[in-house]
Amino acid sequence: MNARQSSVDWVDAVWDVACVVCRVSGATLCEACAVRVVSSAPVTREIAGLEVTALGGYRNELRTLIRAAKAGRSPQSVSRLSPAIRRLIPLDATIAVPMPSSRGGFRQRGWSLAGRVARMTGLPVRDVLTFSNPRTQRGLTADDRWSGRSMILRGRHGLSGHFVVLVDDVCTTGATLTNARRALEAHCVTVVGAVVLASVSP
Template sequence: MPLLPRVHQAVDDALAEGLSLVFPTWCAGCDQPDVALCEACRRELAFHRLTRRLDRMPVISAVRFDGVAARAIRAFKEEGRTSLARTLGPLLATAAVEVGEAVVVPVPSSPAAMRRRGYPIAELLARRGGLRPVRLLASVGTPADQRGLGRGDRERNVAGTLHARGVAGLRVVVVDDVVTTGATLREAARALEASGAVVLGAATVATTLRTAPMGDRRGLDR
C-alpha cells in the first residue's frame, strides 16, 4: 500500500480508537470490538471484477454480496455507519473505471430512503471513492421497497420512476451499491438513453447475481 493511504488509514484507526471510548463500535464484518472494520475483514473486500450483462449493458461489480461484503453494506445503508464508505467507495470507483471513461451518474435514493437514512447511498459511495458523480437522474415516482420482490415485480415496481435531464450526447456510467435482479439499473439506463445519453455500462460495489469473469461470457443472461 502506498505511503499516503497508509497514513490516512493510521489516522482513521487512531480516531476510531479514540471515539470508541465515548461511542463503542465494532467491526461491521465480524463484530470485533473497537474497530469499524478489522484488517482481516478489509482483506475480504479485495476487488474481484465480477461482470454481468443486463440486456446489452455490462455491469461490473467489485465483490459478491455475501459474507463480510453483505454485512458491511447493510451496516452502511441501514445502521448509519457512513465511515464504511471509505472502504466500500474505492471498490465502486475501481469497478466504474473498468467500465470506461465517462460521466459518473449515481442511482438516486428515493425520497423515502433519503428521509429514512439522511444520505444518498450511491452518490456518497462514489464521492468516497474519489469519483465525481453528477446528479443527472431524479426520482419521479415512489416505488415500494424492493426487498422480497421477484424479478418481474421489481421491474414493474421501478418502471418509469427515474427521469434524466441534461444528458444528451453524454457518455455515462451508472453506479449503485448492489445489483440484484438488475431492475433499478435497467430503469436508470432506460431513462438516460431516452434523454439522449450513451450508457457505457454500470458499476456496483457488490452483486448477488450469478457472474463470470470478464473474459468468460458463458452463462451470462442477455
C-alpha cells in the same frame, strides 16, 4: 495504573469504535475485514446489454457491511473500498450517476448508499435520476413498487456529450439499472456501464 490513567482508559472504551463486520474494536471497518471484502474477485454480469460489475457477490463480509451501512451504522466505513471501486470503472466513463433512493428515509436525510458509492468513483457525480410516480401501483409490496419503476431525469440534466457509469449499492435483477439507462438514453446520453458494490447471484 493510577486512577487518572484508569479513567482515561474507561473514556476510550466508551468512545471506542468497532468493526461493523466482526465487532473487533479499533475501526469501523477493520483491516482484516476490508482485505477480505476487496480480495474477492469482481463479478461481471451482462443485463440486457448493460455490463454490470460488482466488487463481489452479496454475501459474507460484503453483505454485512452493506446491511450495516444501509441501517445507518458507520456508513463511512464503505469508503475504505474506494480504491477497489475505482478499478471497476469503465475507462471511458466521464461522470457517475447514482440510482435514486427508493426509501423515503434516505431521501429525507439526503443520504443514500448509492450516492456515497458514486462519490467513491472519483468521477464528478450527477444525481439526476428520479422515479416516476411511485404511488400508482396498488397491491404490491414496497420492494415490488420500487424495483422496475420507470425513471425520469430531473430538470436540466446537462449530461449531453458525457459517458455515464451508473452506480448502485446492490444489483439484484438489474431492472433498476436498465431502467436508468433507458431514461438516460431517451435524452441521448451514453451509458458505458454500471458499477455496484455487490451483485446478488441470479
